[in-house]
Amino acid sequence: MNDKPTSPLALTVNGRKVSAVVEPRTHLADFLREQQLLTGTNIGCEQGVCGACTVLVDGVPTRSCITWAVSCQGAEVRTIESFDEDETMAELRAAFTAEHALQCGYCTPGMLATARDIVTRLPQADEARIRLELSGNLCRCTGYVGLVRAIGRVLEARRQRNLAEA
Template identity: 50%
Template structure:
């Protein structure tokens, strides 16, 4: 098939070479070609944030990015948060603070929060509320999500001291 490009993409530390049609999104490449189904597709218009992944450490809506644009990048998906069977501190906090119900939006929130806390370890609840307002959740009312992220921010601040 014409209009394809061979790209090299590193996902969660593993390098892949993938033949990608130029019209396919990064979300499709991650889910269908590489099996990273934790990246969810909700609106497919960049509004809901369920598809958020980190591209070179920066949150990106993978439904709005073409797969060929990821050539040479490092992508981190929700599957890259855990260390084997051990959940990350953020994943544990989401569970502890009931920051999820149906879980559909959770991967996007986790990836957004991971990037935000890396850049803003001193985040307070008001800042966290502002950041998470960019993603949509129909189930939780956001309070548990904010509490989980604030908990991790506080724990990480204490560990850094």
């Protein structure tokens, strides 16, 4: 096809204003990886099932493989690369290490995006709730035991801190 349709796109990626021209058919994960060279976002199933590509769009976890980049006009996108200074993510990374919550690491960027959402949105989540919330992120290495423990550990630490502050 010689006359590929293109659209202008302006959005914020990891705090940086970005202007680009994209083919409408480009999904957000490909835009981030191929045009922004942010390869921390992994692509698994490309049909919204596996959760590997989960990033934050306007602060909430979103499947970047089934979200067109062009439909993110004006949005604020955060990928795994932007969380170096994020205290909650640092705590989750330490817990993932301590509880062996990853093996091959392919699901990990999406898992961390979801885990951060769980600990910030559902402070009272118990193990059953953590498992329910993780049902949209597939991990074929760990069997989830380490993941559930890691997220539970951060939730418990946050609850203890809140008690201490209260």
